Every structure is written in C-alpha cells, then in structure tokens.
Amino acid sequence: MKVTQHIENAQGKSLFSFEILPPLKGQNIRSIFDSIDPLMEFNPPFIDVTYHREEFEFKELGNGLLEKKIVKKRPGTVGICAAIQNKYQVDAIPHILCGGFTKEDTENFLIDIDFLGIQNVVALRGDAIKSEIYFRPEKEGHHYASELVTQIDNLNKGIYLDPDLQNSAQTDFCIGVAGYPEKHMEAPSPDSDIYFLKQKIRNGAEYIITQMFFDNKKYFDFVAKCRAEGITVPIIPGLKPIATKKQLNMIPHRFKVDLPDELIMSVVKAKDNDAVKQIGIEWCIQQSQELLKAGIPVLHYYSMGKAENIKAIAKEVF
Template sequence: MTLVSHYKSSRCAISFELFPPKTAAGMDALAKSIEQLNQFSPSYFTCTYGAGGSTRDTTLDVVEKVKELTGLPVASHLTCVGSTVEQLESFLQDAASRSVDYIVALRGDPPQGSDQFEAVEGGFRYANELVELIHDRFPQFSMAVAGYPEVHQEATSAKSDLENLKRKVDAGADIIITQLFYNNDDFYRFRDACVAEGISVPIIPGILPVTNFKQAERIASMCKAEIPSTLAKTMSQNDDPKYQFNVGVDHARNQTLNLIENQVEGIHYYVLNKSEAAAKLLNGLELAAG
C-alpha cells in the first residue's frame, strides 16, 4: 500500500507523528499513547529522526514497536544532516530489513548553533537529492516530503520555495505533509499555489494542538509559523494549564472541522508523544483510515 492509496477514500484519512523517547519509561508511556491514538483508526504513524542521526536506531525501534502494537503501516523520517550517501543507504537498508513502509524524506535543519545548512563531504545538500536516491535505489519505499504554507524560513521567496517543492515531487515524492500552521487560510493559499505550480500529489495539512502557550510560541518561532492574534490573546490571559489545554484543543478541533469542510484528503497530527489533546479534538468526529 502506497502513501497515496490512503487518500483515495471519500473520508479524511488521519495520521500521527511521534518522536523517539530518550528513556525506557518514555517508551512505555509512548506505547500507551499509541494504543489510545489507534482507537481513531489512523492510516499510519510516522516517527521523527534526530539531527545528525542522533536517534537513528531509536527511530527504527519506535516504528517497529508501533507496527507491533497496531499492525499499521509506519514511516521513518530521514534527513541529510550529518550523513554521507553511504550512511543514508545503510539506514535505508536497515529500515527495509525492519519492514518500514514509508520514508519522510527531509533535508533537515542546520545543526544546533548554526543558522546555515552545510552538507558533509559525500552527502546531500538538498532534499530532492535524497528523494531521488530513494526513488532510484529503494523503490519499495513510498515517500512524503515537507511543504511550508508560510514559506520555508530559508527560502528567498514563496515562488522559489514552491519551485523547490516541485523538484522534490518530480524526483519521486508521493505526498506532501505540511509544516504546522494555525491559520487555515495559510494552508488554502499554499494548496492553490501548489496546484498553479503543477503539483498534483496529495497535500496533507499538519496540525499541532496548542496545549501550552509558551511552548507553542517557542515551536512556532522555530518554524516561522504565526499564531493568530485572537488565539494568542485568549491563551495569554490565563496561564492555568487546564485552561490553556482546552483553548488550544478547541482551536485545533475547529481547524480540523474547517479543513474537512474544505475537502482536504487527510490530516497529519503532530502529537508530541501524548494522546490527550489529539483524543479530545478527534472525539466524536467521523474520521477513519482511508
């Protein structure tokens, strides 16, 4: 089953993104979250991949565990950061041996302390090069790539950002999963621009519920995502954790409902390894695996 096949149903397919825990206790807690999230019939789970390969083995451990617990397809992230082509191929061979289904192919962020990406000797500089490698050498993997509704922070313009995205799609990407956003109009503008650019693969919006305003501000600043002024004002007026959780989840639920009304093919949720927010916002919605 390819990634595209999940989005051919008339229903809105959902997926969840996890990250590798640092401790055994974290892995146990993640297993409980996975079991709760699985009740919402996701199409697949993804797991992030640490900068410079710092979580390479743990990422594959997580996706193996998810597959064991759910029986669902799984995707591993893979970045170009700090890796030679030989190391990337080694990871992909390991992923294949562990029955990973999909790869989320990314250039990756610059190493901590640097504001500029630099390829290692013998490595790749651009995500489309990684996509091309996987397409040519590991065709068993269906691939997702990243899109940026509010423009990638290193892009010189929205047009150049779209041109780069099209290069990734033309190199063999099957779907686009977007960076998080909090204003759906940003996504709709991006989707229309992709169509105008000749991009025809499924474009899946990525949603991260705001459950802690300070944390949301930090994450949003890292990826240059704007938090709507009304949401910021409402959340900042009360620092009670339960209040902030409820306001943020309600916003994400309203985003979800509006996206469904505007006929998105699926939604990808960044759950930060916790199930409570996603469970509350999805409860009662008619969403199921595509």
C-alpha cells in the same frame, strides 16, 4: 501499504494520522506505546516516527581546551517503526534526514527498513543543530531534500551507489516530503519555496505533509499555489494544538509560523496552562472540522508524544 494507497482506498473519507517522537535515551518502548494506545480507536492507517540528529556537546579539559562529543539524545527510529508495525499492524513511516547522514549511511538505512517491510519514508533536509548557525551537510551527504528524494527514487529503480552491483533488487518506497504554507524559514520567497517543492515532486516524491499552521486560509492558499504550479500529489495538513503560554513565543521563533491574533489573545488571557490547553484543543477542532468539510484526505497531528489533547480533538472530529 503506501500512503497514496491508503488515501485511494479511503474513497473520499478523511483519515486520521499522527507523528511521534522517539523517547529520550534512557526510556523504553513502553513510553511510545503509552502515547499511541489512546489514539488507536481512531484507526490511524499510518504513524510517522521522527528522526533526531546527533548534537555536539563540549567539555572543558582545562587550559582553554575543549573536548567535542557527539550525543544522540533520541535514538531508535528504525526500532520504533518495527515495534509499531508488529504491535499495531499499521504502517510506520520513518523520517530520514540529509543532516547527519552520508549517502552510504542513507542507502544502508533504506536497505534496513526495506528488509522490515516498511513501504513509506518522509525525506527531509533537517534543521541545523544547536551548535550551527546554518545547516551543514555531511562531507559525503546531501545538501538538499530534493537530492535525498533522488537517491530514494534511484533505489526504487534498483540503482545503488555501487555501479558494479549486478541484478540489484528494487525497493518500493512511497516518498513523502515537507511543505511550508508560510514558506520554509530559509527560503527567500514563497514562490521560490514552491519552486523547490516542485523539484522534490519531479525527483520522485508522491505526497506532501505540511508544517504546522494555525490559519486554514494559509493552507488553502498554499494548496492553490501548488496546484497552479502543476503539483498534483496529495497535500496533507499538519496540525498542532497550542498547549502552553510559552509556545506563543517558541513556535514563531523555532518554526517561523504566524499565530492568529484571536488565538494569541485567548491564550494571553488564559488563567493557567490547563486553560491554554483547552483553548488549543478547541482551536484545533475548528481547524480540523473546516478541513474535513473541504474534503482533505488526511489530517495529520503533531502529538509530540502527548496523546491527551490529540484524543480530545479526534473524538470531536472523527
């Protein structure tokens, strides 16, 4: 079932969903099930599965020569989605990126998941890999998420890359995209960020999932700006509980997200990471409860493969 249908069928009741990471290469599907099992009591209608680009590693060969090697550290997004739908009978939503894919790779990826009965995708540009300063698309790939959305929407219309195909089947994907309450790190301004988000909606996206935020006012302001610009699709808030002191520096640096002073000082004064984890849980519970009172259709949690703190939040909220 499509995300938009899940929201419509809920008839005003807020839904619980979460996102997982594929396991590192060398681990098996059991590690995924172990992170999902504790959360199934909250009846998630769908579970997002991230996709991770290949990284480059360099090996010294001597005499100043380097060997460039492609390393895929977290494979398995499509297989994990198939396993989730088979085991739990809930919709699995793969993330699909511009980076690391040619347009033909993208089309083949979409054909594969369509064959699996997957009806939802989240279309993302993807971040630059560690060896890049700025995002670099594949030679025959997409530069922007809006272009990727167009390709998916074209497939929904039966338009494939090969113009000579006859009687081509239409897919029926519900397309989600990312939104940034504090603007994308590369956007020159919040207004320009909304402009490009609106373009993704015009190209066929049907719902938005936000980057994490820790101040609900930023989410509400973002939604108000979107509505003022004529964006009417559901805007699902993405939430993540702080779990370690290290995240005070890592989250603002990696995601360009601000943390409220009250949360920062509570974490700074915590005696250890167990105390930090509890602070993060309580803060996220307060965020969640305020969002539920506002009638938000879905609360989406970035679990990062850790179910314990998400379960503690959900028990108080759902």
